[in-house]
Amino acid sequence: MILQFLWAFLVGGAICVIGQLLFDVAKLTPAHVMSSFVVAGAVLDGFDIYDKLIEFAGAGATVPITSFGHNLLHGAMAQSEEHGFMGIAVGIFQLTSAGISSAILFGFIIALIFKPKG
Amino acid sequence: MITKDNYKESIKPYQGKPPLVKNCMKAFIVGGLICVFGQALTYFYMYVFDFTEKQAGNPTVTTLILISALLTGFGVYDRLGSFAGAGAAVPVTGFANSVTSAALEHKSEGILYGISTNMFKLAGSVIVFGTVSAYVVGLIRYTIQQLL
Numbered sequence: 227m228i229l230q231f232l233w234a235f236l237v238g239g240a241i242c243v244i245g246q247l248l249f250d251v252a253k254l255t256p257a258h259v260m261s262s263f264v265v266a267g268a269v270l271d272g273f274d275i276y277d278k279l280i281e282f283a284g285a286g287a288t289v290p291i292t293s294f295g296h297n298l299l300h301g302a303m304a305q306s307e308e309h310g311f312m313g314i315a316v317g318i319f320q321l322t323s324a325g326i327s328s329a330i331l332f333g334f335i336i337a338l339i340f341k342p343k344g
Numbered sequence: 345m346i347t348k349d350n351y352k353e354s355i356k357p358y359q360g361k362p363p364l365v366k367n368c369m370k371a372f373i374v375g376g377l378i379c380v381f382g383q384a385l386t387y388f389y390m391y392v393f394d395f396t397e398k399q400a401g402n403p404t405v406t407t408l409i410l411i412s413a414l415l416t417g418f419g420v421y422d423r424l425g426s427f428a429g430a431g432a433a434v435p436v437t438g439f440a441n442s443v444t445s446a447a448l449e450h451k452s453e454g455i456l457y458g459i460s461t462n463m464f465k466l467a468g469s470v471i472v473f474g475t476v477s478a479y480v481v482g483l484i485r486y487t488i489q490q491l492l
Contacts, residue, residue, distance in 0.1 A: 238379025
């Protein structure tokens with residue numbers, strides 16, 4: 227269990243360092259970096275690499291935004307097994323819907339309650 | 345002469361070099377700690393609510409998003425973002441922060457045209473690129489699976 231925390235820290239931290247390098251060296255904006263990471267997650271999942279990363283890094287791989295791309299593809303592939311070609315579009319938001327809907331819901335509520343800072 | 349095209353090049357000598365190693369260290373530690381916190385939440389849902397590791401994924405992400413949205417409301421997450429850079433932007437909490445901060449920023453324009461319209465100003469690109477790339481990769485995989 228301790229080891230799992232250590233791997234989560236190391237792998238999660240390393241993914242963030244890649245993002246930081248893209249900020250500082252490649253001079254990309256946060257939106258560019260986040261979008262590239264999601265695409266990278268989907269492509270890595272296409273080769274079944276991301277699952278292996280989750281297996282040994284746990285939250286170190288599921289918490290970074292790359293796992294969003296991985297979950298999009300996973301949902302799509304699971305439904306395509308049942309519904310064929312159309313299943314890709316049916317399942318694409320299946321696993322990510324909790325994340326997207328809670329981001330919308332909480333974001334909306336917070337925006338109603340709080341005053342903008344700075 | 346400075347034109348729109350060579351602007352980036354021409355201002356380069358006047359831009360300070362970012363303290364690369366220091367920034368990377370900060371991103372590594374803060375990003376790593378957010379993942380450790382996510383791991384702790386996963387274990388919490390696994391042992392307290394008897395979820396499997398896969399089932400614990402959704403409540404973990406939802407909790408992280410809730411905390412991040414709250415911290416954004418209090419103005420804490422944006423300070424964390426300016427300290428940790430990618431360490432705060434790359435985890436899923438950064439996604440929630442971009443949704444909430446965009447919504448807050450445009451609050452004065454009203455609930456519909458302000459909050460709702462601008463909510464996905466930054467996060468929209470993530471969803472668009474994610475969906476398109478996952479669809480393309482999914483299509484390729486599906487085709488290969490059908491051929492084999």
